[in-house]
Amino acid sequence: MDYRFDAIVIGSGVSGTSAAYALNEAGKKVAIIEEREWGGTCVLRGCDPKKVLAGAMEAHNFSERLRGKGIKQVAEIDWKDLQDFKRSFVEPVPESRLEGFQEAKIETFKGSAAFLDAHTVQVDADTLAAEDIIIATGARPSIPDIEGNEIFLTSDDFLDLETLPKRIAFVGGGYIAFEFAAIAHAAGSEVHLIHHNSRPLKGFDEDHVAMLVSSLKSDGVHFHFDTDVERLTRKESGILLSAANLTLEVDAVFATAGRKPNIERLNLEKAGIKTNRHGIIVNQSLEAIPHVLAVGDVAITPGLPLTPVDSFEADFAVSYILGKKQEIHYPAIPSVVFSSPKLAEIGLTAREAMQEKDGYHVNEIDMKNWYTYRRTNEYLSHAKIITEKGTEKNCWRVFYQ
Template sequence: MKNYDAIVIGGGPAGLAAAYNLKSGGKSVAVFENDLWGGTCPNRGCDPKKMLLSGVEARDRIAQLQGKGYSDIPFMNWRDIEQFKETYTSKIPSGSKGGLDSAGIDTFHGDAKFISENEIQFDNETFHADNFVIAAGQHPSILNIDGSENLLTSNEFLSLKQMPKSITFIGAGYIAFELANIANATGAEVHLVHHNDRPLKAFDSEFVDDMVSQMKSRGIKFHFNVNTKQVVKNDDGYTLVGDDFKLNTDLIICATGRVPSVEGLDLDAAGIEYSAKGIQVNENLQTTNKNIYAIGDVIAKSEPKLTPVAGFEAKYATDYLLGKTKEPISYPAVPTLVYGSPKLAKVGVSVPEAEAAPDKYKIVSSNLTGWFTYYRLNEPVAKSKIIFDKNQQMVGATVLTEQADELINLLTIAIDKKISNAEYTKMIMGYPTVASDLQYLI
């Protein structure tokens, strides 16, 4: 039997952050990973996706300036940009494991499972630890339908060596919208199929409708209220079958969400309670077994399952384990983004929440399309909805613009630090930028 002070299950951003913090706190640490070292985000998620989206952003800029300095709108060369993406992702697994090795953290690759409240089994060997941190993340879900074996996921999409002439996405969440925009920029015929008529349901419906309209103008075809029943492989591709609906396509990507990666861990053996939404934790990120913590996307929580949130939880959980804090975890405002064309982002109190409580909140809507920051880029649509409480303090924001990723971060800082308009106008920002516009929004 091997003994450690702490064992981390999962070698992604959350697990790595936890392992390094525990090691620096003087603990003997081991990390177990059953897939790619580095986890989903840098290998098959946020980072490679954002590299591919850089090509979409470049094409959009040219398209917006057509007739205003540019005439032709080039399609994104998939092979070239996919190879560019590989120059980054190919180094992640070895670099992630190498960092752990250099820090003196033991690493093990393969499946591990709990056999008691403080032991796991790996490769027919038993490992004991005083504490565990589960950071196993999530993986793509697959529809339970006839022909599901014909479906690919975002994992495979991001590593396609050739973009098909036509491609279909099942789902209407973050992943489906983002990948659809990437495929569209290559010149592929893109379809998006969803079981109801309300995509991106966590966001303001008006802005979502605007986003869908812009994507339609780029040639993306939406098929709402289609309940996919079957996927049939044929000689020249696949047929997606629904109620009174058929669609022939070269490739189908299932983007219907992600599920916690708890299968195979045998959490019951460790006395850990969990559900389909993930592992249950308390305000200190402890599971029902107080010596075992869970962090990141594997836990059941209302906070967004995002990489920076996982890192925040890793820091908190390990600080708590090391005795550096005894306070319950307190999350700051967390911005969420849909990297579409345009981008859609929100932070803090949402528009639906504010609309449901008009006695508590005021919504200030602005059409920013004519503002110089957006006019100079000839953006087709730029909008914001800023939410204030009774004290005129900004508590939430939703924005739709190609520059939403920059704008939402500034709004997040203003919300977290409770910066008032009077305070902001005492500062001078670079002009003309989204930062210099902020004084007119908060």
């Protein structure tokens, strides 16, 4: 069938859902398209289920720090019970999200969207046309191109494991690898984190990353830096990882070396939309071409791949469609690694501040003896605070606790 709308949103994650509701509330006739479950990555396969698992990790580590200080034994994680608890958050989402769209009179289409031209997309046998289109299809785990890469599991698989493998390897050095490594170790697995160079979590303060690595090492997580995995081989006793400087056998290996944009099935060339391996190329107003905007992880923007950034870009795109024509400017947005301890940052980096010594102070604070951290027996809590000389205005902070 042929349909006509004021606006089409492709993708029902955080940014797509936010945009669809906002356009609908502004009086637009809106359609939203989703090829997987309604709800998108964050609530189904990302930050929300991850934080449920991380909550159990925090409880385990909290009780471990207080053992002998009022707590007699360390809390033990029951992986099956934890997964059941996680599913209580995740499983209701698709039906609830669909019901919400239907109640708001937002038309829903399930299937892969493919552009026919700049204003028209096809979803199975249906053809949808609109003046404005927002692409919010997000990203998915990237799989390294090595021999035996079909053996790799992904973050989606980790978050839905029925049983936790005894020996786990995470290939990659980003925040997903560090978070999952901390969770799996707290739950009782032998954990290995393998990274191709010596600088994991490259977007974060180098000193604090070194502290986090040292802390996880002391807890028992194994790190293998400057290691390129060349081959995976399935054997009766497990999975063999082979590199020039490492041979390691584990029970499961996860690709945690980044994500790739969901653009392949969109037929973007039919609309004249340009892309590269990082996603859809957009201008300073998030336009890929006139009247087609891309937001969230599928778009190449200065914004970090974070849920608040997705929402911010969605709000901007809606305002742009509704007539507020301007360029997007990003505020300082915090970024957090939910490992143990946590690592967080916002704003100007210490490296940047040190390059402008006449303009900034870089103040380092060891906070482990502060009451806030002593009462929970934190063994590591550190901050860097950057202040502007003259005004003493805080420009950037890194908290590690």
